[in-house]
Amino acid sequence: MSGQAAPGELVAQPAEQQGGVLVKLIIFALALGGVPISAYFLSRDYLWEGNANFAAITAIVSANLVLVAYIIESIREESRTRAQEKQQQPAESKKDR
Known part of the structure; x- marks a missing residue:
């Protein structure tokens, strides 16, 4: 599972990082509901003149x-996230191999 997220890895993430992801998801979900509807009505009335x-x-x-x-x-x-993980991991030396 090198390229995939395992459930254990998701639980191991810091709580503040999980909260940020949830906030972004909520913002984009609301935008996905509101932006197209308002784009439809605003463009119909002001841009396309009723078309x-x-x-x-x-x-x-x-x-x-x-x-x-x-x-x-x-x-x-x-x-x-991957850049932060690389910074947190110590550099592997030849002795460790």
Whole structure:
């Protein structure tokens, strides 16, 4: 399981790190619910002058942008976590091998 997260590894994470992940998940979940709906109505009324088809396309694009932003943020967070783990591990010397 070198590349996958095991349940034991998730429990071993610090509590403040788990809380940060939960907050980000909640923020992105709310954004995924609110951004497309507001994009639909705002673009229908102010951008496309009542054209519901273009407003729906705008909502779809905005939902995909939120999903892509979540994926990018999760990749960046994983990179930061791995960098912190490497800093915490002592350097292996030739004697230890």
